Amino acid sequence: MNGWLHRILMLPPQASSLARHLDYLHYAVILTTMAGAAGVGTLVLYYTVRYRAGTGRGGERGPDPRPLRTTGGKSVFVELGAFGGLFALFVVFWIIGFTQYVRVAEPPPDALTIYVVAKQWMWEFAYPDGSGSNGTLYVPAGRPIQLVMTSRDVIHSFYVPAFRNKRDVIPGRSTTLWFEADQPGRHRIECAEYCGTGHSTMRGEVIVLSAEDYARRLADRQPVRIAGPAPGNPPVVGEESPSPLLSLAAVGRSVAADAGCLRCHTVDGTPHIGPTWAGLYSATIPLQSGARVVADVEYLTKSMMDPAADLHLGFPNVMPSYQGLLTAPQIGAIVEYIRSLRDVSRHAGGQPLPAAVSPAAPIVTPLPGDPPSARPADDLLRRAPTGVPLYPPPSEPSSESSP
Amino acid sequence: MTAIEPGPAEARELVRAADIQFQDLDKQAQAVRFGIWVFLASELLLFAGLFALYTAYRTEYPAGFAEAIRHAELAIGTINTSLLIVSSFTAASALRAIRSGARRAALGWLGATLVLGIVFLALKGVEYSRHAAEGALPGVYYAFRELPGHGAQLFFTLYYFMTGLHVLHLAAAVLVLAWLTSRVSRRKTTAAYHADLEAGVLYWHLVDCIWIFLYPLFYLLT
């Protein structure tokens, strides 16, 4: 039944853990649709033949001999029953569909996070291990993957038909989409939201690798390539040059230092002008408005773009907006850096630095008076492209999310 | 029963006075009154969309909006509000005067209303030029040093758009009322038939009412 209907309805392969469940509902709804249309069509034709006018065409029709039709008590109940039944059917569709929607929308907590940046007309992916790719997304099979997506220009929509999943990618905010690919294979990525001249060519590919192949690919160390022009020296290593792998968190730290974030935010739990980043990620923090919020990707992104909107209780409203000053991949990198600090204790200063950031390079909160060479980020930027590995990836346990 | 009573001379007289599609002037006045209310509802929804936009952005940038309101020209805004409230009173008085047949009084009240509306527009122009001198311009032209940040920028964009649309409405209302004034002076609008003036005055009240909502949004709610 599945295979047969699947072929007739021309559905793409069922390549994600949820695709099959969605397709079952699809069959039920589409078959009901066809039955409904066929049923009404047949009934109309039947009545037309059964009650056809006896005379030929023309207008000489006198008064109708039949009495005025009235609605009897019985047929009211029949009608109410019919519409009640129909509505119940629709509600059943709605309940099943909404339950499934919730499953599609909520990523499992252990999902591997990959950052996606859409631009006219290309997909760019940044992996937590620091590597990056354009147009092609590599994921391991059998493991939930969460994409954190944003756009650099207009609205796009990330769509993989074989996963039955799609989500708009919107400039100025981040959206998420998750999936779990069943087995190794290649599937088309399409942009589903009209985005200009190259819309129909904004296609890509998901390559699902087996767990071993994925590990091997990690070992091959694809170079970092984070898209987007960054102001000044981009914390980006060219794709062509053989270069050390920087974890996204490390890139994030250099960006944070460059952009001046670390002047106010400490990373070891010491109180300072702004809330410390130590242990901030996924912590529940109180807001000035009295509400409480979980400091997740969206909250952190929003706080960079518009700091005053949801101000942390007890801190002054002094942070400028970084909207337009940071590119989307830089924001992703900073978020990943904050995430790597999640296990640092929040309130005790002088705690050991998190494993994600190499102990070889202690974070110095750069102050305006510091000589440039004392700033680790500059150091990092100057040295990274020359091929001196600052943070050798094999020794890097990265964040908790890599395989 | 028939829809249109033909025949008697006096009935024909009435039909001649009303537009051809109406049985009599009462019916015509009723249709005009009904039509203008439907139109006003439609106009309200035009601004309702903008109020929704304002609410959405204010929720997103509460601090920026509050700061920007503190920089509003409160004095001009308050004077303008009182001008419009008084103008609604004079407009309503004009209508009352024409009902009782006092044509000259009606003309006086209408003239006062027009003057109040024009003074409002002039003051609004002064206000805009003051904001422009500070650099508080909409969108990419926003260059107000004292209030950087997206909240204030969006506030001023909305300020110009919403008050600008209101200014356009008020200018249209001034033109309509000027035309109606000329009709009163030419004795086209009289005690017997003044549905057109009624519609015009209702429109004036609407423009006034919208300002009553704009005033707190852009001058008071810090």
Place this chain on the structure above:
Amino acid sequence: MTSYLDDNRGIMSWLATRDHKRIAIMFLIATAGALLLGGVFALVLRIELLVPGKLFLSAMDYNRMFTHHGVVMVFLFMVPVIPTVFGNFFLPIMLGAPDLAFPRLNLASFYVYVTGAIIVIAAMWFGGLDTGWTFYAPYSTTSPTAVATGTFGVFVVGVSSILTGVNFIATVHTMRARDMGWTKLPLFVWSIYATAIIQVIATPVLGLSLLLVAVDHAWALGIFDPAMGGDPVLFQHLFWFYSHPAVYIMILPAMGVVSEVVCTFSHNPPASYRAIAISSLGIAFVGFLTWGHHMFVAGMSTFDVGAFGFLSMFTAIFSAIKVFTWTSTLRHGAVRVTTPMLYFFGFMFLFVFGGMTGVALATSSLDIHWHDTYFVVAHFHFIMVGGTLTMYLAALHYWFPKMFGRMYPRRWSIVAATAVVLGFIFTFTPQFLLGNAGMPRRYWSYPPEYQWLHILSTAGASILAMGLALNLAYLVWAVFRGPRAERNPWGSRSYEWLAPTPPPPHNFDEPLVIRRGPYDYHLPE
């Protein structure tokens, strides 16, 4: 008494007329021009899609072409057509009134429409539009094309729509003939009335959102630009708050035509007058609460998705009530198969199928896959073309004798109706499959495995085009050369058939006397 067609001669007697019937005829010509233009754009699109890559249009030209097709068809044809042509012509006659309440306003709304249409078409000619008819920000506010002019033109057309709506509402409330209570109105009047309410309430919001886009595009105000703190999704909320009810502006008048046609040709009162009238108002009301179902994948909260999905199901129920009422109207009737009835059969199948795919799309988990694919394209064409266009043609054939006093050639009309309905099914059924297979809409180039479905679709479109061209040819012929029609050729009981054919300038020689309801087939005519 002379008919409205012969009452005065000369071009100025038409251009400056205040007669609602002449204004309706002018609207008929203008909207038919829009249909022709939009249809040519559609054919160009279908031909380009015959091959996966470029046939004769560049990607940029293709994007312009589908935008032009959408803008012309939605704003210049679908939204205004049935109210301004048939509503304008028959609303006063059905109410027994000599004209609409505000004839000068009616003429003004024609010229406002024409002005808006000229601005829109000028924007297309000089610079083009490439944003899609939905004008999503921030693409629309940064597009290099003539977006400011185009959206301003659509705004002007919207003003015309509001003026027409105000006029119709005031007319229904104040111009009914004596003794014509609300339950004695023909069902077409109910549907036009419900439509006018939506026009008056929703159009200003559309006008506003398009005005914001126009101003934003012209002066870079950044109201929806995240770089200046704006929110692009807010535009979608504003836009769909109008544009979803606009779907009902397009389909409700068509439903009114169905009610008239099915009662006349089954020689039977509607199975339930009240059900049809109330469900019209129900659709008009619920239509304002469902706009979010266009945004299931746009980052709305999960709660909103659930709520909008649930509310959308109510629209389906109201539509189902109508469908079953029409079906059982045939029961125990004396059904005659005429050209309008052929369109009615097509409508019933297409509308039920298209409507049920709407239920499918409102099922939120399935919408994730279908959103912005050809499935959605096929779904709304089933409703708009399968529903509104077929009923526009049915109305044209049903009221043609009354409007022009002449009959059309019956055989040709049967051929054309068959071609339109079958051609339509051939065009859009493959597009459902394309959407299932995952082909996004607005794609200029596509993976080659989809090609055979596109070829089928284009073949269907050419049949549909031939059907429409045939319609145009014989109807134009019949206006001038067709045989004279009787006053009431279909034996209908509705009031408009009581007027002379074609009606005189003020519709009735004698004032209309209401002795019976519009569907009292048990009484003599």
